[in-house]
Amino acid sequence: MMLKAVILIGGPQKGTRFRPLSLDVPKPLFPVAGLPMVQHHIEACASVPDIREILLLGYFPAQQLQQFVADMIAAYKIRIRYLQEYQALGTAGGIYHFRDQISSGNPDAFFVLNGDVCGDFPLQEILNFHTSLSTPSLITIMGTEATRQQSTMYGCIVEDKETHQILHYVEKPSTFVSNLINCGVYICSPDIFKRVGEIFNSRQDFYSCEDSEGTESIQLEQDILMPIAGTGQAYVYTTDRWWSQIKTAGSAIYANRHYLQLYHKTKNERLAVNGPDKPTIIGDVYIHPTATVDPSALLGPNVSVGKNAVIGAGVRIRESIILGNTTIQEHSCVLYTVVGWNSTVGAWTRLEGTPCDPNPNKPFAKMDNVPLFNAEGKLNPSITILGCNVTVPSEVIVLNSIVLPYKDLPRSYKNEIIL
Amino acid sequence: NLTTTRSSTSAIRCHFYLTLGNMKALILVGGYGTRLRPLTLSRPKPLVEFANKPIVLHQIEALVAAGVTQVVLAVSYHAEQMEQELAQEAQKLGIRITFSLEEEPLGTAGPIKLAQSILASNDEPFFVLNSDVICDFPFTQMVKFHKQHGREGTIVVTKVEEPSKYGVVIYDETGKIDRFVEKPQEFVSNKINAGMYIFNPSVLKRIECRPMSIEKEVFPYMAGDGQLYAQELHGFWMDIGQPKDFLTGMCLFLNSCKLNNSAKLYKGPGVVGNVLVDSSAKIGKNCRIGPNVTIGPDVVIEDGVCIKRCTILRGATIRSHTWLENCIIGWKCIVGQWVRMENVSVLGEDVIVKDELYVNGGMVLPHKSIGASVLEPKIIM
Numbered sequence: 017m018m019l020k021a022v023i024l025i026g027g028p029q030k031g032t033r034f035r036p037l038s039l040d041v042p043k044p045l046f047p048v049a050g051l052p053m054v055q056h057h058i059e060a061c062a063s064v065p066d067i068r069e070i071l072l073l074g075y076f077p078a079q080q081l082q083q084f085v086a087d088m089i090a091a092y093k094i095r096i097r098y099l100q101e102y103q104a105l106g107t108a109g110g111i112y113h114f115r116d117q118i119s120s121g122n123p124d125a126f127f128v129l130n131g132d133v134c135g136d137f138p139l140q141e142i143l144n145f146h147t148s149l150s151t152p153s154l155i156t157i158m159g160t161e162a163t164r165q166q167s168t169m170y171g172c173i174v175e176d177k178e179t180h181q182i183l184h185y186v187e188k189p190s191t192f193v194s195n196l197i198n199c200g201v202y203i204c205s206p207d208i209f210k211r212v213g214e215i216f217n218s219r220q221d222f223y224s225c226e227d228s229e230g231t232e233s234i235q236l237e238q239d240i241l242m243p244i245a246g247t248g249q250a251y252v253y254t255t256d257r258w259w260s261q262i263k264t265a266g267s268a269i270y271a272n273r274h275y276l277q278l279y280h281k282t283k284n285e286r287l288a289v290n291g292p293d294k295p296t297i298i299g300d301v302y303i304h305p306t307a308t309v310d311p312s313a314l315l316g317p318n319v320s321v322g323k324n325a326v327i328g329a330g331v332r333i334r335e336s337i338i339l340g341n342t343t344i345q346e347h348s349c350v351l352y353t354v355v356g357w358n359s360t361v362g363a364w365t366r367l368e369g370t371p372c373d374p375n376p377n378k379p380f381a382k383m384d385n386v387p388l389f390n391a392e393g394k395l396n397p398s399i400t401i402l403g404c405n406v407t408v409p410s411e412v413i414v415l416n417s418i419v420l421p422y423k424d425l426p427r428s429y430k431n432e433i434i435l
Numbered sequence: 436n437l438t439t440t441r442s443s444t445s446a447i448r449c450h451f452y453l454t455l456g457n458m459k460a461l462i463l464v465g466g467y468g469t470r471l472r473p474l475t476l477s478r479p480k481p482l483v484e485f486a487n488k489p490i491v492l493h494q495i496e497a498l499v500a501a502g503v504t505q506v507v508l509a510v511s512y513h514a515e516q517m518e519q520e521l522a523q524e525a526q527k528l529g530i531r532i533t534f535s536l537e538e539e540p541l542g543t544a545g546p547i548k549l550a551q552s553i554l555a556s557n558d559e560p561f562f563v564l565n566s567d568v569i570c571d572f573p574f575t576q577m578v579k580f581h582k583q584h585g586r587e588g589t590i591v592v593t594k595v596e597e598p599s600k601y602g603v604v605i606y607d608e609t610g611k612i613d614r615f616v617e618k619p620q621e622f623v624s625n626k627i628n629a630g631m632y633i634f635n636p637s638v639l640k641r642i643e644c645r646p647m648s649i650e651k652e653v654f655p656y657m658a659g660d661g662q663l664y665a666q667e668l669h670g671f672w673m674d675i676g677q678p679k680d681f682l683t684g685m686c687l688f689l690n691s692c693k694l695n696n697s698a699k700l701y702k703g704p705g706v707v708g709n710v711l712v713d714s715s716a717k718i719g720k721n722c723r724i725g726p727n728v729t730i731g732p733d734v735v736i737e738d739g740v741c742i743k744r745c746t747i748l749r750g751a752t753i754r755s756h757t758w759l760e761n762c763i764i765g766w767k768c769i770v771g772q773w774v775r776m777e778n779v780s781v782l783g784e785d786v787i788v789k790d791e792l793y794v795n796g797g798m799v800l801p802h803k804s805i806g807a808s809v810l811e812p813k814i815i816m
Contacts, residue, residue: 330739330756332773347739347756349773349791364741364758366775413775
C-alpha cells in the first residue's frame with residue numbers, strides 16, 4: 017500500500033487570531049511542547065508505515081518554510097515538500113490545484129490534515145477503517161463528540177450509526193444539528209479528484225467570464241463535503257482521543273499541556289526529569305537541550321522552554337511557553353504566559369494570564385474561542401502574551417495582557433493590549 | 436499602680452492620688468480603632484507596633500522624657516489587655532499609668548473632664564494628645580513655650596500640603612490664635628491642628644462631662660478670649676490611624692531615625708535605604724530589604740525575598756522569592772513562595788497566603804487562609 021499526506025497550513029492572512037505570535041513566525045511553525053505546531057502533524061503521519069510523501073500546502077512565501085522542511089526531512093527520513101499556492105485557493109482548492117502532485121505514484125489513499133487542529137490523531141485506525149469498508153469511501157472524516165451548545169461552532173456530521181455513512185453535513189449551523197463534529201482530519205480516495213473537478217467546473221460556469229478572479233477558491237467543508245454527504249460515499253470515523261483547535265495565542269498553552277502529556281506514550285525522552293544540579297520539575301516539562309536553567313528554579317507542570325533560553329535563580333514557571341533566546345531573571349514568577357523570542361524579563365517580576373480551558377465538568381466540552389473584548393468593551397481575561405523582543409523591567413506585574421513585539425515596557429500592566 | 440475611674444452622670448467618684456512627679460498627660464485612645472482593622476481585631480490600636488514599638492509607647496516614652504510621671508489613657512471600651520501589658524511598661528519607666536473609661540462616648544473634650552481628678556490634682560499644666568499621632572514629639576518645647584506666653588492653652592500645629600482637606604489654624608506672629616477655618620476653599624493657611632495640646636487646669640471650667648467636641652465647643656471660645664496659642668511643629672508628622680497613613684508615617688519615622696540616630700537602622704547584605712530589623716529576626720540570602728521597611732521580632736524572611744515600604748509584624752514568615760511593596764503583614768502570618776503583594780494590602784493576625792498568589796490591595800481578616808489571587812482591592816473575610 018502506498019499513502020500520502022497533505023497538511024493544509026494556510027498563509028499570512030489566515031491565523032490572525034494567533035497574533036501577536038504569528039507576527040514573527042508563520043503560525044504553523046510556532047513551537048508547542050517544544051516542536052513547531054505542524055511538526056506534530058508530520059510526526060503523526062510519519063508514524064504510519066505506508067506513508068511515502070508528505071505535502072505541505074499553503075501560501076506562505078516558500079523561503080519561510082525552506083529550513084523547516086529540510087529539518088523535517090532529516091528528522092523523519094521521508095519525502096516532504098512544500099507546495100505554495102499562488103493565491104488563497106481555499107481548503108479544497110489547493111488540493112485540487114495540486115492534484116497531479118498528490119496523485120503521482122498512484123497512492124491508494126491520502127490523508128488531509130488541517131494545520132490548525134491538534135490532537136492525538138489515530139491515523140492508522142482511520143486508515144484501517146477506511147480501507148475495510150464494504151462500499152468504497154471517497155472521503156472518511158475523523159469526527160469527535162462535542163457538547164450540544166458548542167457543536168454549532170464546528171462542522172456538524174449526521175451519521176448512520178450502523179454503516180457510519182454520513183447522512184448530512186453542515187458547517188457551523190445556526191441551530192443544533194448534531195454533536196458529532198468534524199476534526200479537520202480526513203482520509204481520501206484518489207477518486208475524489210473527479211468529484212472535485214465536477215464541482216469546480218460547475219462553479220466556473222456559475223461565475224461568468226467577466227469575474228475570473230477568486231473563483232478557484234473551493235472550501236472542502238462547504239463545497240465538497242456537503243454535496244457528498246448523503247450519497248453513500250462519505251463516511252465518518254469517530255474518535256474519543258484528545259482533539260482541539262489552535263486558533264488563538266491562548267490556545268497554544270492548552271495544546272502545549274496536552275502534547276506534553278502525549279509524550280509519555282512514545283516520546284518520554286523529550287520530558288525533563290529531576291536530578292542533582294538540575295531545576296526542580298513538577299509534571300510535564302520540555303526544556304530544549306541548549307537552554308540554561310538555574311538549579312534553584314521550579315518548573316512545571318506544563319512548561320516548554322525553547323532554544324538558548326536562560327532561566328535565572330529562584331524562577332517559578334507554570335503552564336507557560338518560554339520561546340528561544342529569552343531570559344527570565346531571578347525570583348520571577350511566570351504563570352499562563354507565552355513569552356516571545358529574544359525577550360528579557362527582569363527580576364521579581366510577575367507575568368500572569370488566565371486560562372480559557374474547556375469546562376472540566378462537561379464531558380466533551382471544547383475550548384471556547386472567547387472574543388478578545390467582552391460586551392462592555394473590556395479585554396476578556398486571557399493568557400498573557402509577550403511578542404518577540406519585548407523587555408519587561410524588574411518588580412512589575414503583567415496580568416492578562418498582550419504585548420506586541422519590540423516593546424520596552426515602562427511599568428506594570430493589567431488587562432491591556434500594549435502596542 | 437493601675438486603677439480605673441468610671442463616670443456616672445449623677446456623681447463623679449474622685450480618687451485622690453499622691454502625685455509623685457509634676458506633669459500629667461491624657462492620651463485620647465477612644466474606641467475600637469476600626470480604621471486600622473484588620474490589625475485592631477487582634478490587638479487594641481495603641482498596642483499595634485509601629486516601628487517595632489507599640490504606638491502608645493512612642494508617645495509615653497517621649498512624655499516621660501519631658502517630665503510626665505502620670506499618664507491617663509481615655510478609652511471607651513474595656514481594656515484589660517492594654518492594662519496588663521502597660522502595667523509592665525509603667526513599672527519599667529517608673530511612672531503611673533491609669534485608665535479613664537467612658538461609659539458613653541464623650542467626644543474629644545469630655546474625656547478631659549472625666550479625668551479631672553488626676554489632671555487637675557495640682558497647678559501644673561497637663562498634656563492632651565491624640566493616640567494616632569506620630570512625630571518628633573516636642574513635649575519639652577511645648578512646656579517652655581506655654582510657660583512663656585502664660586495663657587491657658589497651647590496647640591501644636593503642623594504644615595500640610597493640602598490644607599483644604601482639614602481644618603486650618605489662623606494665628607499671629609506671637610502664636611496667638613485668631614480663629615479656625617474648616618476645609619477652606621481658598622488658601623488661608625497651611626497649618627493644621629496636630630493633635631497635641633498643653634492646658635492649664637483652669638481649662639476644665641470650660642468642659643462638661645458630656646459628649647463635647649474640643650475643636651467646636653472649646654477652642655473657639657479660648658481663642659475668642661485670647662487664651663489659645665499655636666506652636667509650630669518642626670519635622671515629620673502623621674496620623675497613623677489607617678493603613679495607608681500608617682505606612683507613610685513609617686517612612687517619615689525611619690527618615691527621622693536616619694537624620695538623628697543612624698545606629699538603630701539595620702545594615703546588612705541586601706539592605707537598601709532605611710530599614711529597622713529586630714535582633715531576633717532572620718533574613719535569608721539574596722534578599723533585597725528596603726527602603727522603608729520595619730521587621731519585627733521572630734520574623735523569618737527566606738531567601739530571595741524583596742520587601743519595600745512594608746511593616747512586618749512579630750512572628751510572621753515570608754517565604755522565598757516573594758515580592759512585597761506597601762503592605763502591612765500581621766503577626767504570625769505566613770506568606771507563601773513567589774507571592775506578589777502590593778497597594779496597601781493588610782494581613783490580619785495569623786493569615787496564610789498560599790504560594791504564587793497576587794494580592795492587590797487585599798484586606799484580610801485574621802486566621803484566614805487565602806488560596807486565590809485578589810486582583811482588585813477588596814476585603815477578605
